[in-house]
Amino acid sequence: MGKISQGVLGGFSGKVGNIVGGSWKGIDYMRIKPSNVANPRTQGQLDQRTKFAKVLNFLQPMTEFLRVGYKLYAIKMTQFNSAMSYQLQNAITGDYPDYSIDYSKVLVSKGNLLRAVGGAVESTVAGVVKLSWIDNSASGGAKATDKALILLYNADKQIAVYDTAGAVRTVGTQNLSVPTDFSGDEVQAYLGFISEDGTEVANSVYIGAVTVA
Template structure:
């Protein structure tokens, strides 16, 4: 039963059919009662939730990095949601319930700036990753002043080590220090570029799965 306050034009408190009335911060409101879902765990829903959870685990350790990596696609959404949307459709392999991240096709940065040429990642010194790339600053819209975007993801520890303002494109290399406890872990290494003024970002390149020395 609903109660009409202050006459017929006043606020409604309670439920009339599927209409619910109430007051929030002194403001009267009406809303439609949401339809109940007969089976909230259908095969399709479970499939989508499993895929969503897989991408969420991938992206959560790098949420701050994504503010740079996906900022050009944060249109009426957050950078994190833009990354989630892209990787749900392009960065997952497998079938329910055994979904995994397709690391070579997943992106941690996205844009039309010229990307990486011949990037490599190795680990020969304890708790370090050595990253190298060719200087392609004369190709397309690449500039010598572009800054490297480097991310090392440790999936097992659900952590990432990264820089959003690494060496210039012309430098051709960088060494990233990792926590000592990463020794023996397999990490996923990504490299991209951002223009010096921050207006352009490249697609990231997966440099491989590397066992930390």
Template sequence: MGKIGKGILGGVSGKVANVVGANWKGIDYIRAKPLSVRNPRTDLQVNQRTKFALALRFLQPNLNFIKVGYKNFSVKKSQFNSAMSYILNNAISGTYPNYLIDYSLALLSRGSLSGALNPVFDLSTAGQVEFSWDDNSGEGSALATDKVMAVVYNPLKGESVFITGGALRSDLNQVIQIPNSYSGDELEMFIGFINDAGTQLSNSAYIGSGTAL
């Protein structure tokens, strides 16, 4: 049994609850008792860790994009944690150990702003990806001054090239330069919009995949 000498402000001797008291060179000090750490590898834990690792590999290259894309969904948690939670709960398919990211359900930005209308991409020029879309300015919350947000994700290399405030919605296209080392790699494309004030965002849309020249 531990003892607290001289009232609550006195030294602690021994263990009181999860607090351990001791004295060193006449100085009383306390420390929390270390918690026993368990790491049971139950099926549920292994499944969850596998999913987490998969989502982490997808989100890490897009971290700075997510900081903008999830800026309105970071109450009591970081933008990254909010994105991680969304991906884990909505965008992982398959069964252990063959889990996959379902890119069509994976949102890299979230919000109520109107998204891109009929977005497509073009990989016919080496070293670049051209995104294009139809002008839906004036429909819903879409404005001509909204700025495009686009991601070129390279799963093989675990890298992304992206912009978070590019061409205007009314410009109808945006070219993103990509490294020559991406040649022959399968790339995944995402697009969204942010308003001119930077306060409203659209859900990102997955456009599809293609092989870089």
């Protein structure tokens, strides 16, 4: 039985027929309970599930980072779901069932703050990856105090290493330590920025891939 909590025009919780009501983050919602179908594994459904699984596996290791990187785009959804939506629409390549992630099109942070320019990545010291960028703090709304958002993704091990409060924009470089067993592995490098007070975030930039020394 459904229960009306705020009068006739308010939200309700529970079930009335095939309508289910509830509340999430203070937002009332209603949805239709799907009816059973003889064969739910249609080609379209399989296609979508395969894409979804591919993006989910990619993003799960960086969940905590995405809570910062997508904090401004979590409108009526979680930061993770917002990131899922973006990658599904923009970063999937290939044909069913052989989908893959196009790392160059991934955004691990999203916002209107001026993004990084002149990014580069290298690894010449064991267990250390060095990122560098050009100081563009005099351009647009960028500030010298903006902090780097750095993420390295190891696809072979499905591990992400990151820093959500890195070096400030004017420094132009930062070393990030990685696990010792990353030696010889390729990692994908991303660089973004977040304002000192955390109210502005920049779109991340794909810096490229590098083999860890």
